Amino acid sequence: MPSDSIRRPARAATVLAAACAASLILMPSATAAPGNGNGGKPGHAGKDQTANVTVMGTSDLHGYIENWDYYKDAEYDDAAGNDVGLAKISALVNQVRADRGRSNTLLIDAGDTIQGTSLTDYFANVQPITETGETHPMAAAMNAMDYDAAALGNHEFNYGTELLDRFEEQVDFPLLAANAVDWNTGEAAFSPYIIQTVKPKGNKPIKVGILGLTNPGIAIWDKGNVEGKLRFPDLVETAAKYVPQMKAAGADVVVVSAHSGTSGTSSYGDELPLENAATQVAEEVPGIDAILVGHAHQEIPERFVTNKATGEQVLLTEPLNWGMRLSVMDFELAKVRGKWQVESASASLLNANTVEPDPVVSALVKDAHQRVIDYVNTPVGTATETMPAAESRYRDTAVIDFVNEVQTDAVERALAGTENADLPVLSVAAPFSRTAVIPEGPVTIRDIAGLYVFPNTLYAVEMTGAQIRDYLEYSAKYFVQTAPGTPVDPETLTNADGTPDYNYDMFSGISYDIDISQPVGERITNLAFDGAALDDAQRFAVATNNYRQSGGGNFPHIADAPVLLNQQTEIRELLIDYVVANQVIDPALFAEENWRLVRTGEPVFG
Template sequence: MSLDRRTFIGRTAATSAGVALATAAGTTPAAAEWTPDPLRFSFSVMGTTDLHGNVLNWDYFTDAEFTDGEGNDIGLAKLSTLINAIRDERGPHRTLLIDAGDTIQGTQLAYYYAKIDPITGGNGGPVHPMALAMNAMGYDAVALGNHEFNYGIPLLRAFEEQCDFPLLAANALDAATERPAFPPYWIGTLRNPYGRDVKVGVLGLTNPGIAVWDRAHVEGLMTFPGLPEQAAHWVPRMRAAGADVVIVSAHSGTSGTSSYGDQLPHVENAAALVAEQVPGIDAILVGHAHEEIAERRVTNAETGRDVVLSEPLRWGMRLSVFDIELVWRRGHWQVESVGSRVLNANTADEDPRITALVAEEHANAVAYVNQVIGTASEAMTAAEAPWRDTPIIDFINHVQAETVRAAMAGTEYGDLPVLSQAACFSRTAAIPAGDVTIRDVAGMYVFENTLEARLVTGAQLKDYLEFSARYFARVPAGAPVDPEELTNADGTPDYNYDVVSGVTYDIDIAEPAGSRITGLAFEGEPVADTAEFVLAVNNYRANGGGNFPHVAAADQLWSNSDEIRNTIIAWVQANGEIDPAAFASVDWRLTRDGEPVF
């Protein structure tokens, strides 16, 4: 497919079937009812975030339409219907469409055009399906997320070249010049029938954690200072450039916390801090945290004015809509009110323009993930992996340990025991008995992590496991245990609960966090504090993701540039069969007073 196709589609206008689309979206067309007022103007800013490569309502790991227990739908095609309805409702020049990042990573569709048939920019090569869809939908500006950097800066630049909208990141700076490596902001004009045009500025802010999570891709090339500091620098400049309204598109949550602890001096989830600390902002589209926030108001400490925040969940499940009212005073527009809401994608049909547009790319991805690469002697599932040692997680650890062991052979660390760390990334992951496809394997490991080897001591390993065990709620001995209530204590996600293979240990859930690991042993003998181990660990964890102790500061003995997912796929192709009898074992268990919980 040539770039000409993308250019031809370009920034198409809203569909003419406005009434039908508005009805599908659960709204009522009102453009004809709007009467222009020389002293008042209203418009809507629509926002998406954390799309993660989802164009269609499709799950490439199950090879079927997406479904979950909450009845959510996903994808840009669904959102396009909602967006067109609002455009028809509002009428010409009264809407903008923006995004808060994490666009080009997350599905096998996105992976295909990053790794299997990668985009290169320019003419003649494939066009990224996210660029195809977002161009056709008429996005005005998109902030960068941390996952934009997962495939390296060259691929991100190729994606940028294919987009008809700017990629914004005021706090992604060129390491040599300390100047923005991407446009910091965009100012668009909404036409007014009375000649009093409205200028709307969008400031893009990305996540400082990129410096930790994608160090291999950005170290020495880009730096990522804090969001409040950069917003304080750029918002006055946007106002000076004529912006009547300032919207921030921030790939940053609202909690004020950081998963990487004190490794960086900048807060990961800083959107609310930006609202509170930086004057001159009217609204913030929030991303990164995968939460649904219809409307949150944060009072700015300097002006006393409310800043409205909204976050539309993830994957295209929701659409945030900021409704903004302006009044003409003293020769310029002033914001009179801002409100926000979220619309649910499951109320809309997929836009046939978008589904047709990416049909070829979708078919390519489906064909790729359905390739048979081996067999399995029995089925494995991750359904119970968060609270029970399961063969499917053992399999990941087996491949990782075997890979690192081979890399250490012949080195000064070749005689050290190799342990391996893994987490349950998806509770729906499963390997069927019989034929095994790429999508089966990819479903176990849904992130683009790479593999490293780090040197750790027995004492450090114990600390690491204690930190991981915070994942479980405390349940006294004798009290009933509900697996669904036991996990994710204090909001800890599944991907931040690590199990370690190669040693055995118990986790006493009757004890407080920090005092739960008992019986830590290697080959039947207690692990000494001074014992040394090689830990096979993914780069996210090794670079500080999740703020686990010791591992980020541990000596790096080896690293690999290939994704762990590809390493597992290659293992299956080379070995032909997955047989749990060769690797499955109970290395850890949940206990109370020494008795197993399950």
């Protein structure tokens, strides 16, 4: 099979050439646009020399088309009253186009499109588009909405480059990723940018450049899918390379679609370029008018960042996630010495819960949507009792023990007969979902998929007792320090310093206490294996997932630990296979309270 390192650069060049032919114009210009920003520049232009352009943006759609929660088998609902999905976003887009004028608007996306729901899993694993040739529902919906471009997110690579290739073939717009480059040549593997011509009524055409940036964390999070094929350089240096090219090609407005948050932090330390670098791009790269932000799942209606070199204000906006919001960026331009110049920029968010879904989009995906509903509601076994996940983040629960049991069993079987067969197998799992429930009685695929919401695959690595202790201390930073005698509220006890639920790991196969009265780094007590204090030198096989093994969450030791198993099977598929094979989930066979929260030795919860 030819590798991406051979095929993709040629393809990216073809896409750019085709874009030129299709009025996604990449024309050289003798003079770059002289400025940008939101500061007014009175006196430069008369009223007849002004124009307005609107760029709409989505991000982190994660496979949501209809306002539906496949795990609950009901319409999506949350405490804030949000609605989700492209069908509703399409209705908002139609409103903006009607208000601003269709010829004055563009529609772009900032990535994480084809992973995240049972629908996307179905068309990647159950009936994969790579085998059926069927158009991916996300491609069908986005084509119908007439997107102009979409940046790639890190989750685009979760199912491998073959599926991404097929999705790229199916969409009618370019997928952009200027900082995804060929492993060997360093050439762009996808189109870096496009320049689209907008034709405001009564004015000369305006050229809007869209630069796509993806996340460097892909090199860690999907190492198995991209190593040897793609590299992911720094966002700032990549933008600094391409923005001048876009200006030279005639871009009057430069918008960056960046699958990168604004915080200036990384979940993987400093071994790769900055993960959340949108602010740095705005500050350090001259010539950018606005950035559509993604990746962080935040709601940023409008934020301005000052560029350090020019003093100009750069507009940032992020439309939350899952199609809950639509970012609307409005640019006012004026003719200055014969060139269009951005005089002001503003942004707002439109809420998906204010409209009914677009019937055109709903009709396109109706069959696919129903097939997925039918699939996830297929019973595959039974459970002897109800196992909820609601308390899993602060209490040892049977439902997390179930995940660890399946992972342990899979690793033990895989290592049997090898030189590592004698290593004791431990397992780690995180409380991915607060709402998942394995119900008493019939258990469906939906029940199991709702428990493990990410397409992580199974790994096993070798770690020592000392490394496991360090790992547990790091994981325990998830809890807020709480003095003895102070009332404990489970809702405020967790997520210290913004640590997400998926970055809190619980071990099976050993026993330990977490003393939340102590500072971070001094919390693990009574750490034992097989009834005795854990030997720092003892070697273990630790079952984990590809995200954690590749450095996701920046946990100590695990990314550098020797790999004993890379099964490349999704863990939720292992869970489903376990139920199919055993027909019964019985907590009496695997549930064990092996860890607890304490304060100076006293249990926090009964």
